[in-house]
Amino acid sequence: MYIARYMTEGSRGAIKDKTGLRHPIVKLCGYSKSCVQIQCFIGHDKQLGSSHLFYQASKISGKNSTRCKIKRVDGTSVIIMEASPHNDMQVTVDCVGILKERNVDVEQKLANLKNRTDGDDSDALPIKKRSPRCRLVFSAQIPDTNEILQVVSSPILCTQPLGTPEICKKSCHSKGGSELFIIGKNFLKDAKVVWKGRDWTKVVEPDKEYLHSTHLVCVIPSYDGPEPKTQNSIDVSLSIKSGGKYSDAHRFTFTNSESDYFYRSLLQNSFGRQEMCF
Helix, strand or coil, rough: CCCCHCCCCCCCCCCCCCCCCCCCEECCCCCCCEEEEEEEEEECHHHHHHHCCCCCECCCCCCCCCCCEEEEEECEEEEEEEEEEHHHHEEECCCCCEEEHHHHHHHHHHHHHHHHHHHHHHHCCCCCCCEEEEEEEEEECCCCCEEEEEEECCCCECCCCCCEEEEEEECCCCCCEEEEEEEEEECCCEEEEEEEECCCEEEEEECCCCCCCCEEECCCCCCCCCCCCCCEEEEEEEEECCCCCCCEEEEEECCCCCCEEEEEEEHHHHHHHHHHHH
């Protein structure tokens, strides 16, 4: 799920995969002789391969995001990335967001399409009925054969379903035992805060005194899951379960220097060294 916004509302960042922790990856298989441009635009969820009337791709720039450029093709925003043999023809799609089109832009786009088709081919026109779902459409042209390959993603829900909890903002505490403040929407009396990592899950009930439909306060649990590969931080997902529905997952980082898990590891290592000294 990706809650699309209008351009004046600001971007929600790049699209994430189903886990909500990482960005999707697209890979070109069967060709690795030279670099190939990967084009991406927002397509309709039912008319596969056709552009969406109500949503557009937006370029998301970040310090370490994939290098890309954007161009307009017949009123559709297209993000252009490059698959390189050095990266095994693989591209991380961390530079693409979704924007909602204004009604005036939708009508203008539809009028231009009608003028190009002269009204003869009504099937070529996109579906005017507003659809809350879209797909990412990726295409690449093979240099040797000029063959065009195209693939679409699974449907992406771009609106918040009625009654589904949503996390808008949260405090930045990452230490077990500290209080976490979450501002959002649709928090019911049975709301619970869920942390999920690899082979590790914690469910915490918020403080009933401060539980409201738009905010809640809970105590951050101590991380006691599998030891991470690095000793810098531990990334898990954070979501709200309310009324049998889950919110979109957000990244939550346990900083090892602040977590009980890190202190426990230090104590174990210290005891081990003392036993060796004896």
